[in-house]
Amino acid sequence: MKEKQRILKHPVLDFKRGRKINFHFERKGITGYENESIAAALFASGVKVFRKSKRFGHPEGWFCGIGKCSSCLMRVNGIPSTRTCITPAREGMQVEPQSAKGMLPDKTSIQVARKEEHVQVLIIGSGPAGLEAGITSRKLGLTTLIIDENPVPGGQLIKQTHKFFGSKEEYAGLRGFEIARIMLAQLKNYKGTYLTETSAIGYYPEEETGKHKFLAVKKQNDSYQLLEINADNIIITSGANENYLPFPKNYLPGIYGAGGVQTLMNVYGIKPGNRALIIGAGNVGLIVGYQLLQAGVEVKAVVEAMTHIGGYLVHASKLARLGVPILLRHTIKEVKGEEYVTGATIIEINENMQPIEGTEREMDVDLILIAVGLSASTKIPFQAGCEKMFVPELGGWVPIHNENMETTIKGIYVAGDVSGIAEASTAMLEGRIVGAAIAEKEALNPEASQRVKESALTELNQLRKSSLLKAVAAGKIKCQQKWNEAKNHEQ
Ligand SMILES: Cc1cc2nc3c(=O)[nH]c(=O)nc-3n(C[C@H](O)[C@H](O)[C@H](O)COP(=O)(O)OP(=O)(O)OC[C@H]3O[C@@H](n4cnc5c(N)ncnc54)[C@H](O)[C@@H]3O)c2cc1C
Numbered sequence: 001m002k003e004k005q006r007i008l009k010h011p012v013l014d015f016k017r018g019r020k021i022n023f024h025f026e027r028k029g030i031t032g033y034e035n036e037s038i039a040a041a042l043f044a045s046g047v048k049v050f051r052k053s054k055r056f057g058h059p060e061g062w063f064c065g066i067g068k069c070s071s072c073l074m075r076v077n078g079i080p081s082t083r084t085c086i087t088p089a090r091e092g093m094q095v096e097p098q099s100a101k102g103m104l105p106d107k108t109s110i111q112v113a114r115k116e117e118h119v120q121v122l123i124i125g126s127g128p129a130g131l132e133a134g135i136t137s138r139k140l141g142l143t144t145l146i147i148d149e150n151p152v153p154g155g156q157l158i159k160q161t162h163k164f165f166g167s168k169e170e171y172a173g174l175r176g177f178e179i180a181r182i183m184l185a186q187l188k189n190y191k192g193t194y195l196t197e198t199s200a201i202g203y204y205p206e207e208e209t210g211k212h213k214f215l216a217v218k219k220q221n222d223s224y225q226l227l228e229i230n231a232d233n234i235i236i237t238s239g240a241n242e243n244y245l246p247f248p249k250n251y252l253p254g255i256y257g258a259g260g261v262q263t264l265m266n267v268y269g270i271k272p273g274n275r276a277l278i279i280g281a282g283n284v285g286l287i288v289g290y291q292l293l294q295a296g297v298e299v300k301a302v303v304e305a306m307t308h309i310g311g312y313l314v315h316a317s318k319l320a321r322l323g324v325p326i327l328l329r330h331t332i333k334e335v336k337g338e339e340y341v342t343g344a345t346i347i348e349i350n351e352n353m354q355p356i357e358g359t360e361r362e363m364d365v366d367l368i369l370i371a372v373g374l375s376a377s378t379k380i381p382f383q384a385g386c387e388k389m390f391v392p393e394l395g396g397w398v399p400i401h402n403e404n405m406e407t408t409i410k411g412i413y414v415a416g417d418v419s420g421i422a423e424a425s426t427a428m429l430e431g432r433i434v435g436a437a438i439a440e441k442e443a444l445n446p447e448a449s450q451r452v453k454e455s456a457l458t459e460l461n462q463l464r465k466s467s468l469l470k471a472v473a474a475g476k477i478k479c480q481q482k483w484n485e486a487k488n489h490e491q
Helices: 038-044 128-139 155-159 176-188 258-267 283-294 313-321 379-384 424-441 446-463 470-490
Strands: 020-025 028-033 073-076 079-083 094-097 112-124 144-147 193-195 198-203 212-220 223-236 240-242 255-257 275-279 298-304 326-328 330-336 343-348 361-363 367-370 374-376 388-391 396-399 412-414
Touching: 020 038, 028 038, 038 258, 112 128, 112 212, 112 424, 128 144, 128 155, 128 176, 128 223, 128 424, 144 198, 144 223, 155 176, 155 258, 198 379, 223 379, 223 424, 240 258, 255 258, 258 283, 258 367, 275 283, 275 330, 283 298, 283 313, 283 367, 313 326, 374 396, 379 396, 379 412, 388 470, 412 424, 424 446
Parallel strands: 020 094, 112 144, 112 223, 144 193, 223 412, 255 367, 275 298, 275 367, 298 326
Antiparallel strands: 020 028, 073 079, 073 094, 198 212, 212 223, 240 374, 298 330, 330 343, 343 361, 388 396
């Protein structure tokens, strides 16, 4: 692969890679750029296998690209289990794959500075939900700290090159990365702290005072800062995880989630492969299919198990016009390759979702993109003890919450995909509702706060009447009913 995997010309994006830097992987020299993550720089240099699975010994490589899975854990400067997909590459780093046994750090001491913060609102995550919650709460006078574990702020927005669907008031019609820029600029108009490369790691309430305390770790090159954040209110906007599919050898490098592919291609300007097969014809599969073509990747086919295309016709037509077949009632049967993908077999399925023997077809691909839905990223609210509920319309398990987005723990709120898989406009509106609900509760600008909240609620309910969001609306009602039951039970 080497340097030719870097995208030099793109119809929409202009990659600002920064200065060239050199580091070591297994004692071999790797050249990357200062604005790349370690994993992205390795991938661009042709390193596809990042580690061997501890349990099964099989190869693992790039996958989620946003710090949510374990495929890229490595030892970096002697520190084990570093998430290399969200750790920027730095000059002179020593990176080693981490297979077999876990090992303690080489260093006898890792510099960890401790710092205490007190804020009225802590926001975890800076996708559209977190950014809008931050803008609203700051605008209404609350002291607000926003943290995000990714080096580049904006959540899913930063990798979307297409013009967004959704509500015009929430920037529909603009490209995702443009929306992120506008929101970040708005946030900067108000006072407050915003920390990237900072992970929320756990909730530890103070028993005596009942106050909320979150621990977070901020990475600073080779040292770490432990933040003890005392917050009157917490808004969790941690987004979503991608769903996976069971099929033989589904672990091979070359099989990636849609978000992982977008991160490589649209954030770092690296071609994820040369010939792709896409699984899933929902909006995500179709949109990323088009983005792959923009990046110069040949898309061999999209396979879809259902009898119809789940995504918008406009996205399907773009692919069809460029000659990409969308094969309904088809799925993946198996993958070829030992260390990474060298091909795949697809197969037709019947009305009972069973494969039809004899309909197999070989595909000459080196990239398989899985786009079969998302599930809420609920580790943080569930660790905090928020009660949960399985709501199929919201993508599975979600924290129970009310109309103000408050969970069953007083003062802990959720917004965006973590509260149910939907889309960016509704994520922003939920963020705005929470920001305003907290300001109203804290008796800051109560009238203005109430006005902001009511208007966002009206807009949200209107949006949820659309065919795309009707199911989400039904799921949210189930959640609110459960929240009321839980509160009645408490009394
Ligand atoms: C291919 C694709 C196309 C899409 N197209 C559209 C579209 O056209 N229109 C539309 O409206 N929507 C679209 N969406 C959906 C939209 O992007 C999401 O619904 C939206 O981004 C959800 O926002 P969020 O703020 O809830 O989460 P995210 O945008 O996922 O942001 C979550 C943030 O939380 C951070 N985080 C997570 N855990 C921690 C932690 N422990 N500590 C610190 N930070 C943490 C993450 O780093 C991330 O930045 C698309 C999605 C995809 C994948």
